[in-house]
Amino acid sequence: MADGEPPRIAVVGVGLIGGSLGMAARERVRARVRGFDADPAALDAARERGAIDESAQDIADAVGGTDAVFVATPVGALAGTVRQVLAHAGERCVVSDVGSTKLPVTIAAADQRFVGGHPLAGAEGTGIAQARADMFEGATWYLTPAPETSGVLYERLHRLLVGLGARPVAIDAAAHDRLMACVSHLPHVLANVLVEQAVHAIGAQPSGARLGSPFAGGAPGPSFRDATRVAGANSDIWTDIYISNRAELCASIGRTIDALQAARKVIDAGDAAAVRAWNEAALAFKQRLARAEPSGEGEHELRVVVPNRPGVIAQIALALGRAGVNIADLALSPSADNSQGVVALWVQSDAQAREASRLVGELGFPVIST
């Protein structure tokens, strides 16, 4: 992909996310988008909706000659599809995916061209009919580079996602799955458990086996309504997610059970000071989570000298991602002899620039300007 030329992109799986990706790429970075889907009707609909320029016959046809490929199949099909894509994609093609779990596909790919991805975006419905070009505007887009990931290809992907309006954030694949187990998959499990509890609570009313007014016209408590909004989420999507991330999810359920047992003990004892302390601790946890980044004071550029070998860009991106430093954009300029290069990083504030300098310095890479 030469600078300034529109990227050639393939999207494998043109549903809600794949279709939106195609639309965003066509509208925002003037990409030429080829699409493939196992369902011919979805592929036709994607072309009709302007999500792709061309329909491919198969995966080989879709990915040949492209600069970037996004696999947007259901999570259960990701690993196999990514391997097929890698078998047909060119040496300088970056391959990514958009699945909600990252470790299994990252392990299955094991290729310097692959970077796992997960945009935090979606809609109530599914399928190409709900797709839209602004789906990723301002959305966090997790990237999970592996040690073998090519820095050049990581940079290309990062810039492409910024072009789609997203905020790429690097994170270890395992840490991503642990985080998602807690902040997405566990809330879904709790929602499922809560609706079951409520049905039983109402069924258990003396002589009132029927479900009646408590839930007519909406849940009796907004906290219940909020906590159960995702109950029984799309089984085609969520069966795969639960199973794909079952190790982290089951560990998370286990910790939740422990925490509930502890909470029950505190509440059951009826000691107001202890109950208050438990509740105040939750408030403190919530406030820690809500603590926002320093507000942007304009972008700061950091220029770092790096050796030109795989994994360096990923290493920097991960270190900054872990520390909460958001890389708004990055650009890699190889030196003439290709032995090293300069990576320019743009971050959002003085404080983040200082932190980024410190972290990059700790990794052993000279910062030549901030």
Added chain:
Amino acid sequence: MADGEPPRIAVVGVGLIGGSLGMAARERVRARVRGFDADPAALDAARERGAIDESAQDIADAVGGTDAVFVATPVGALAGTVRQVLAHAGERCVVSDVGSTKLPVTIAAADQRFVGGHPLAGAEGTGIAQARADMFEGATWYLTPAPETSGVLYERLHRLLVGLGARPVAIDAAAHDRLMACVSHLPHVLANVLVEQAVHAIGAQPSGARLGSPFAGGAPGPSFRDATRVAGANSDIWTDIYISNRAELCASIGRTIDALQAARKVIDAGDAAAVRAWNEAALAFKQRLARAEPSGEGEHELRVVVPNRPGVIAQIALALGRAGVNIADLALSPSADNSQGVVALWVQSDAQAREASRLVGELGFPVIST
């Protein structure tokens, strides 16, 4: 309270709910409202905001000569305050409260003038500053009459609440507390547990002890944000609620632990068909809960002959409440010799009118017209 005359109401505790109640009563039913609060500043603010007409010196001063008293103190102070109010209220004064748990105060009151109440209404903040006259517009307002509750006084309270814009629904006090344990108190406990899990999940990221970008600018998953909105809710209010309803809440936590253990087992086994079946069951539970009442086809009036003794109106209201029949309004007309009377009930649809007729018939009361 003679028909047509503005009711004289006392509100004890003029915070968010008490203040809103005063405003609604003054604006919507032209009530004369006396207020009392242990905090003189709150009482002054309530008068300034138009929530009360007059400030009382103490509880005796507040409730003397009134038709209805609402106790709107924190849950922990309800039982004692209600007993004080009953000691000073007249024989024909209906006394209610607005607490989130109903069994303890109902047991403590044990008086034919008392009907427990719980409006499903509130706001983000607390205190008189957030109070507003339309707080109860369309809101379900649970009433928990006891066997000794006076039918005449129950009817007065019901009509007054309809006048405030609310939808009164009768429910057993114990069933109310069991329901709230599940649909309000348990989601709060789960929210507290979830934020703790998330802090630990982020803290546990390899080499990344800092909280960073995953939560900057909002939670990474909408399901987490929704499920934790109420985490660390106001400790002044919730410490009392958790303790007051601890028997039902701890039972509910216990059932949740059992359900989570079962869910973990299904997910851990990795059997897609079983995980899908578990998720589909949750969807079915959610749909059962969401099943709305038949849409209103205009109000239907039911006239029922009832003996004039305590508990009859409560018995009818509870039977209809359990069956999901919403009493939009009711009116009691005693016979000349006061030995019996006719209660008119207004319900929302043909189907509800038929169901109400059947239920009232089963209780042994003749339905003279529908």
